[in-house]
Amino acid sequence: MVTVRVLVSLKPSLLDSAGRTVTNSLKGLHFDEVHNARIGKTITLTMESYDEDRVKAMCEKLLANPVIEDYTIEVLP
Amino acid sequence: MVTVRVLVSLKPSLLDSAGRTVTNSLKGLHFDEVHNARIGKTITLTMESYDEDRVKAMCEKLLANPVIEDYTIEVLP
Structure with a gap:
């Protein structure tokens, strides 16, 4: 069994309003650093076998919205 | 500037209904592996300085719900 982590995040040029809210809340709690x-979101897949092209296809078809989101694929040890 | 990634996921013993739906949808798209x-969710923090105890405090107070969620902290190179 292989564990694969897909990280999906909004493209950097887009406003992330949830992230903005978290930033402000952290400052409100005096985490000024x-x-x-x-x-973003993480999808952790437990797979029988790993094929990068197939995981990319999953991202393009279902896991991410390629118009507004970027994704990265990490195979966990 | 330090970039820190916080991964928040439901505790493994809890039913993840969104994940179940994704699993079923992937099978429907013939990704049978x-x-x-x-x-889960990812919070990517851009910080002036990194202190593990402070990031843990952020998780406990705001970023995660420790009753139902686990979190891991990764400092990105």
């Missing part, structure tokens, strides 16, 4: 926070 | 998918 935080400059910026951006929120 | 996927056994299981679980969904």
Whole structure:
């Protein structure tokens, strides 16, 4: 079994309003060292076998919206 | 500037209904090698300085719900 982590995040040029809210809340809690926070999602897949092209196809078809989101694929040890 | 990634996921003992739906959808798209998918969230923090205890405090107070969620902290190179 292979564990694959797909990280999906909004493209950097887009305003991340949830991230903005988290940034402001952290500052409100006196965590002033935080400059910026951006929120994304993680999909952890447990797979029989790993094929990068097939995982990319999953991202393009279902896991991410390629118009507004970027994704990165990490195979966990 | 330090970039820190916080991964928040539901505790493994809890049913992840969104992940269940993704698993079923992937199978419907003939990605049969996927056994299981679980969904979490990622908070990417851009910080002036990194102190593990302070980031843990952020998680406990705001970023995660420690009753139902686990979190891991990764400092990105």
